[in-house]
Every structure is written in structure tokens, then in C-alpha cells.
Amino acid sequence: xxxxxxxxxxxxxxxxxxxxxxxxxxxxxxxxxxxxxxxxxxxxxxxxxxxxxxxxxxxxxxxxxxxxxxxxxxxxxxxxxxxxxxxxxxxxxxxxxxxxxxxxxxxxxxxxxxxxxxxxxxxxxxxxxxxxxxxxxxxxxxxxxxxxxxxxxxxxxxxxxxxxxxxxxxxxxxxxxxxxxxxxxxxxxxxxxxxxxxxxxxxxxxxxxxxxxxxxxxxxxxxxxxxxxxxxxxxxxxxxxxxxxxxxxxxxxxxxxxxxxxxxxxxxxxxxxxxxxxxxxxxxxxxxxxxxxxxxxxxxxxxxxxxxxxxxxxxxxxxxxxxxxxxxxxxxxxxxxxxxxxxxxxxxxxxxxxx
Amino acid sequence: xxxxxxxxxxxxxxxxxxxxxxxxxxxxxxxxxxxxxxxxxxxxxxxxxxxxxxxxxxxxxxxxxxxxxxxxxxxxxxxxxxxxxxxxxxxxxxxxxxxxxxxxxxxxxxxxxxxxxxxxxxxxxxxxxxxxxxxxxxxxxxxxxxxxxxxxxxxxxxxxxxxxxxxxxxxxxxxxxxxxxxxxxxxxxxxxxxxxxxxxxxxxxxxxxxxxxxxxxxxxxxxxxxxxxxxxxxxxxxxxxxxxxxxxxxxxxxxxxxxxxxxxxxxxxxxxxxxxxxxxxxxxxxxxxxxxxxxxxxxxxxxxxxxxxxxxxxxxxxxxxxxxxxxxxxxxxxxxxxxxxxxxxxxxxxxxxxx
Numbered sequence: 122x123x124x125x126x127x128x129x130x131x132x133x134x135x136x137x138x139x140x141x142x143x144x145x146x147x148x149x150x151x152x153x154x155x156x157x158x159x160x161x162x163x164x165x166x167x168x169x170x171x172x173x174x175x176x177x178x179x180x181x182x183x184x185x186x187x188x189x190x191x192x193x194x195x196x197x198x199x200x201x202x203x204x205x206x207x208x209x210x211x212x213x214x215x216x217x218x219x220x221x222x223x224x225x226x227x228x229x230x231x232x233x234x235x236x237x238x239x240x241x242x243x244x245x246x247x248x249x250x251x252x253x254x255x256x257x258x259x260x261x262x263x264x265x266x267x268x269x270x271x272x273x274x275x276x277x278x279x280x281x282x283x284x285x286x287x288x289x290x291x292x293x294x295x296x297x298x299x300x301x302x303x304x305x306x307x308x309x310x311x312x313x314x315x316x317x318x319x320x321x322x323x324x325x326x327x328x329x330x331x332x333x334x335x336x337x338x339x340x341x342x343x344x345x346x347x348x349x350x351x352x353x354x355x356x357x358x359x360x361x362x363x364x365x366x367x368x369x370x371x372x373x374x375x376x377x378x379x380x381x382x383x384x385x386x387x388x389x390x391x392x393x394x395x396x397x398x399x400x401x402x403x404x405x406x407x408x409x410x411x412x413x414x415x416x417x418x419x420x421x422x423x424x425x426x427x428x429x430x431x432x433x434x435x436x437x438x439x440x441x442x443x444x445x446x447x448x449x450x451x452x453x454x455x456x457x458x459x460x461x462x463x464x465x466x467x468x469x470x471x472x473x474x475x476x
Numbered sequence: 477x478x479x480x481x482x483x484x485x486x487x488x489x490x491x492x493x494x495x496x497x498x499x500x501x502x503x504x505x506x507x508x509x510x511x512x513x514x515x516x517x518x519x520x521x522x523x524x525x526x527x528x529x530x531x532x533x534x535x536x537x538x539x540x541x542x543x544x545x546x547x548x549x550x551x552x553x554x555x556x557x558x559x560x561x562x563x564x565x566x567x568x569x570x571x572x573x574x575x576x577x578x579x580x581x582x583x584x585x586x587x588x589x590x591x592x593x594x595x596x597x598x599x600x601x602x603x604x605x606x607x608x609x610x611x612x613x614x615x616x617x618x619x620x621x622x623x624x625x626x627x628x629x630x631x632x633x634x635x636x637x638x639x640x641x642x643x644x645x646x647x648x649x650x651x652x653x654x655x656x657x658x659x660x661x662x663x664x665x666x667x668x669x670x671x672x673x674x675x676x677x678x679x680x681x682x683x684x685x686x687x688x689x690x691x692x693x694x695x696x697x698x699x700x701x702x703x704x705x706x707x708x709x710x711x712x713x714x715x716x717x718x719x720x721x722x723x724x725x726x727x728x729x730x731x732x733x734x735x736x737x738x739x740x741x742x743x744x745x746x747x748x749x750x751x752x753x754x755x756x757x758x759x760x761x762x763x764x765x766x767x768x769x770x771x772x773x774x775x776x777x778x779x780x781x782x783x784x785x786x787x788x789x790x791x792x793x794x795x796x797x798x799x800x801x802x803x804x805x806x807x808x809x810x811x812x813x814x815x816x817x818x819x820x821x822x823x824x825x826x827x828x829x830x831x
């Protein structure tokens with residue numbers, strides 16, 4: 122497949138926000154990428170146009186039946202001025218995994234990576250340079266048939282928007298308190314849990330809100346069948362270090378196959394750390410704590426990269442992990458991955474793609 | 477609460493579609509109702525305006541995190557020209573049940589019913605008159621913050637759009653073939669299954685597509701935990717008549733509390749039929765068929781009202797129900813409910829609301 126991306130530059134560039142007060146997902150750049158899908162014609166008309174509202178019929182299927190997917194990755198400006206992407210192909214491959222589950226036609230992975238590079242190049246002046254900042258890239262697909270019947274849409278829109286984002290940890294990386302969710306369930310085997318689709322996030326809001334009210338940053342999801350096995354923490358994958366071994370839930374169709382998760386596993390193995398992907402129960406984690414072998418716990422995701430867990434509350438039983446401080450492994454993984462992402466550390470894994 | 481609905485009539489009324497070829501959810505009327513929510517200000521600015529595209533920022537939360545809900549009901553023109561709604565308050569009460577699960581602020585139920593009446597009155601010339609036709613009413617709420625963080629939105633839009641729809645059964649009511657889903661799961665206890673929210677429909681598409689490819693109209697969902705108990709059929713509730721007793725799955729948080737389901741139970745009870753709401757396993761249904769006591773099966777929903785089931789396929793075991801013909805109870809419930817809805821039969825239940 123070969124497409125020509127047409128580029129229409131904005132005539133009214135926006136004022137750029139203060140780099141030291143960016144937040145996350147609040148500011149958007151001057152341009153966006155769009156491409157349409159029409160049944161029988163395939164994906165067509167890729168273009169970069171000024172960032173602008175979408176005009177959609179109120180009957181547009183995405184509003185009613187949620188047939189949509191999204192991705193998230195970041196571009197970094199290295200000290201020598203290079204623009205770096207972190208494993209963008211992985212994200213575009215995952216688009217097609219999500220698409221397949223949501224009955225959305227596949228995209229061309231190579232072209233989609235090219236589209237990301239092109240839009241990032243067009244808006245490269247928007248990539249912030251301060252420590253910890255980056256340009257968040259949000260590719261997403263929405264179903265656009267103006268039709269109220271429940272079936273897959275015949276038309277779609279693929280968009281890429283960009284948001285300069287601040288450092289996740291403004292005052293240094295700090296362990297968070299996590300509530301082990303015992304009432305709500307995110308998903309179950311046979312469902313859409315492994316797809317990056319709006320419905321999974323909609324399903325997570327109430328648990329997240331209630332945890333916040335109790336003073337917790339996020340929830341740790343348990344499996345929907347036995348309410349026993351650990352799945353994800355908030356919108357991140359989760360890792361536990363027990364007696365020197367790092368354990369993370371195996372991919373069994375209910376959790377997202379995180380790219381930071383994959384990178385963490387690869388990095389830990391290269392460091393000689395034993396990493397096991399398997400089912401791990403919340404009882405096992407509490408028992409390890411009891412025995413004094415639960416050494417660290419952390420979440421992995423694009424936004425935070427690593428989010429150390431300092432406290433768990435499971436049915437009122439509260440445990441502190443590593444005295445509520447960031448652990449050695451968490452720290453090492455965070456420094457290495459963010460170092461590679463920002464070009465400060467040599468990349469021995471072939472993860473970095475220069476724009 | 478008291479609101480004033482401002483009305484701006486269209487200057488360019490559309491041509492109305494052929495009443496004998498309407499389909500479902502394809503045509504939309506001249507106007508729509510909209511009302512906005514802003515944190516701190518509440519729901520405000522209810523208005524009826526010409527039907528027109530929504531202009532939304534590409535970062536609008538509904539595209540990314542699916543925080544949204546919807547409803548579906550119908551308006552009918554009776555033979556004497558009255559405009560009739562079927563239990564609209566039930567739908568608006570369900571909006572708040574869905575809203576609560578999705579962290580969307582509640583609406584005022586009485587006002588929402590008033591809004592439905594007002595928009596239907598404005599577009600009353602769009603209500604088709606032919607046998608079996610009606611005006612489908614689609615209230616829905618979408619989250620509109622232009623923000624990419626995962627949290628409940630601070631702004632929302634509540635809309636009502638209207639679509640004249642054709643007779644569901646053009647060539648008479650005919651039993652359908654249903655595939656008992658053994659791979660995919662719609663939802664699980666603790667999830668969002670009981671809410672009318674886009675994510676549940678997105679999750680259903682793949683199973684529906686695969687069933688269609690095998691020659692089945694819809695799937696019968698089993699519970700996500702034991703894959704044993706019957707939940708819903710497609711997007712409808714489901715009923716089985718076994719040995720004179722009508723059984724329908726009880727509401728345990730995984731299925732939608734259908735208004736046609738509720739009406740069917742009330743109607744059957746008034747007819748002296750024994751109705752039981754309880755868990756019912758697919759084995760029990762197959763065993764009843766074996767013993768010759770499975771007399772009827774049907775789905776209930778707003779679109780079809782009653783959809784008789786003529787065949788089930790569970791793991792390749794195919795059974796015919798009532799020789800693939802519509803049963804006595806199914807027929808009676810269909811005739812009575814559609815009769816009440818269209819004003820042909822006296823309404824002893826207080827279901828009908830005149831506009």
C-alpha cells in the first residue's frame with residue numbers, strides 16, 4: 122500500500138503553553154492527522170490539517186455503540202535535538218489487535234508509523250524540552266456511520282492528535298497507595314479487556330472514583346471470575362518482586378499487553394533479573410508480605426512509565442511495601458527506560474526510532 | 477427544577493422519507509433536543525434546534541473513554557390521531573441508573589419526559605402512520621471535556637434525536653435462529669452490563685458478526701463466570717416457557733432491566749400465567765427440550781417488541797423450539813403490547829402517556 126499524505130499548514134498558529142506547567146492531555150498542537158475509511162474503498166485520503174473540531178452527525182455510531190479504539194505513545198526531544206519515538210510500531214500493531222476485536226478494518230502498520238512521524242515532524246516545535254516532558258501522541262479510530270442499528274460501521278475516521286505533556290513526577294517519583302477492588306470488575310475472559318477501546322475505560326471510572334474518595338490513587342483490579350488473581354493497576358500493568366523474582370500477570374485476554382510492560386520484562390531479563398509471567402493471586406502477595414519476601418511492587422504504563430506502589434488495601438487489610446519507598450528495581454527500570462526514551466542512555470534494544 | 481426549553485424551528489425542512497421503506501435508525505427528523513452540563517452550573521440551556529452535526533474537539537472524552545449512555549423508546553400515532561408514548565418515565569429513570577454507573581450527573585426525570593414530549597410535538601409530522609411503524613426516540617448523553625486524562629468529565633451534552641422507523645416484521649413475525657455464544661462474553665457481575673452504555677454494545681459486535689457468518693440472527697449470551705446461565709439474546713431480554721411456566725433471567729447486575737421485559741412480566745401475570753425471574757442454565761433449557769416441556773422462547777426489546785426464537789445452537793447441538801413456529805404466549809404478548817402501544821387496545825396498566 123502506498124498513500125500520499127497531503128499537508129495543509131495552519132494559518133493561525135496557537136501560542137504554545139508554558140513548558141513548566143503543561144499537565145497531561147490539556148493542550149493540543151496546531152495540526153492533526155486524519156484518514157477516512159469507506160467500505161469498498163478502504164482507508165483513503167490521509168492528510169494533515171489544522172487542528173479543528175470534528176463535525177459529526179448526532180446519530181454517528183461512536184456516540185451510541187462505542188465502536189472505537191485508541192493508542193498512546195510519546196515523542197521526546199533529545200539533548201542533541203533529535204526527535205525520538207519509543208517503539209511506535211508496537212503501538213500500531215496493537216491498533217490492529219484492538220481493531221480485530223472491535224470489528225474495525227485493519228490499518229497498514231508501516232503507513233501508520235509513517236503518519237506518526239509526519240505529524241510529529243510538522244508540529245516538532247511543540248515538543249517540550251524540559252526534564253521529563255514529552256509530546257504525547259494519541260492515535261484513535263472512531264466509527265462514523267450515521268445509523269442507529271447495532272452492527273459494525275461501514276465508515277471510520279483514523280485521527281492522530283498531539284499534546285505536549287509535563288513531567289509525570291513533578292516532585293520526584295513517589296510510591297502511590299492502591300485500593301484492591303473487591304466490588305467492581307473491569308472485564309472478564311471472553312470480553313474486550315485486552316483491547317484498547319473506550320468501553321474498558323468507561324467501565325473503570327466508578328471504581329477509580331470510589332478509591333479516590335477513600336484516599337487511594339488507583340485500584341488494583343482482580344479477575345472477574347474468582348476475584349482472586351491480580352490483573353492491572355488502574356490503567357497500568359503491574360509487577361511484584363517477591364524473593365528476588367519479578368512476577369507480572371500473564372496475558373490471558375483480560376489485560377492490555379502494555380508496551381512499557383513488554384519493555385520492562387525485556388530490560389529486567391537483560392539485567393539478569395528473573396521475570397515470570399503467570400497468574401498471581403492477591404493472597405500470594407499478602408502471604409509474601411507476611412513472610413517478608415514482598416520486596417517491591419510497581420505499575421507500568423506510557424504516562425508514568427513506572428509507578429511504584431507503596432501501600433495496598435485489600436478488604437481493609439493494609440500493607441506497606443518496601444516501607445512505602447521506591448524500590449531498587451523500580452528505580453533502575455524507571456531510570457533506564459526514561460533514559461533510553463529521552464536519548465540520554467544508549468539503546469541496546471532497538472526501541473528508539475528517530476523521526 | 478424548572479427549565480424553559482427554547483425552540484428554534486428549522487428554515488429548511490427536509491423531505492420526509494417513504495413511509496413504506498423506512499428501515500431502522502436511518503432517517504432523522506428536522507429537529508433535535510440538546511442540553512448542556514457544566515460542573516458547578518448543573519444541566520442548563522435546554523433547547524430544540526434544527527437537526528445538525530455536533531462540533532466536537534477531537535480530544536473530546538467520549539471518543540477516548542466512552543463515558544456515555546443512551547436510551548431508546550418509541551412514539552406512535554393512534555388511529556384517532558393521538559400521539560402515544562410507551563412508559564417514557566421508565567426510560568428516563570433508567571438514564572439515571574446508567575448515569576450512576578458511568579459517573580455522569582443525574583438528570584431530572586420529570587423534565588426529561590417533558591423534553592421528549594416537546595421534541596415529539598415539534599416533529600409530530602414525522603411520526604409515520606402505517607401499520608407497525610413508529611417514531612424511534614433516542615435520548616443520549618456524551619462526555620465532552622477536551623481532555624485526555626482518565627477521569628469523569630466535567631461537561632456533558634444530553635441530546636434527543638428522532639428517527640421514523642419501519643415495521644420490524646415486514647412479512648409477519650417470524651422466529652429467529654439463535655447461536656448460544658461459547659467463546660465471547662458480554663459482561664460479568666461487577667461490570668457495566670446493567671447500564672445502557674456504548675461499551676456493552678461495542679463488546680457485542682464480534683460475537684454477533686461470527687454468529688451471522690454461521691447463519692444465525694443473534695447470539696444468546698451466557699454468564700461470564702460459569703458460562704452456564706442464560707443472560708440476554710443479542711440486545712434483548714429473553715424468556716422461556718417450560719411446562720406452562722414462563723422463566724426469565726433475574727436481574728443480577730449483568731443484564732439490562734428491559735422495559736419491554738418488565739411490561740411482558742406484568743402482562744403475563746395479569747393473564748394468569750406463572751412468571752418466574754431466576755437464574756436459568758442452558759442445560760436446563762436443553763433438558764426441557766429433551767423432555768418435551770420447552771414450549772416457547774422469545775426475546776423482548778423496544779425495536780422488535782417480541783422476537784420468537786425458533787432454533788438454538790449450543791456447541792453444535794441444534795434444537796427446534798415449538799417446531800420453529802411462533803408460540804401462543806409470544807403471539808399474545810406481541811399483539812397485546814403492540815396493540816396498547818398503538819392505541820388499538822385499551823391500556824389497563826397505565827403504560828401509555830399521551831403527548
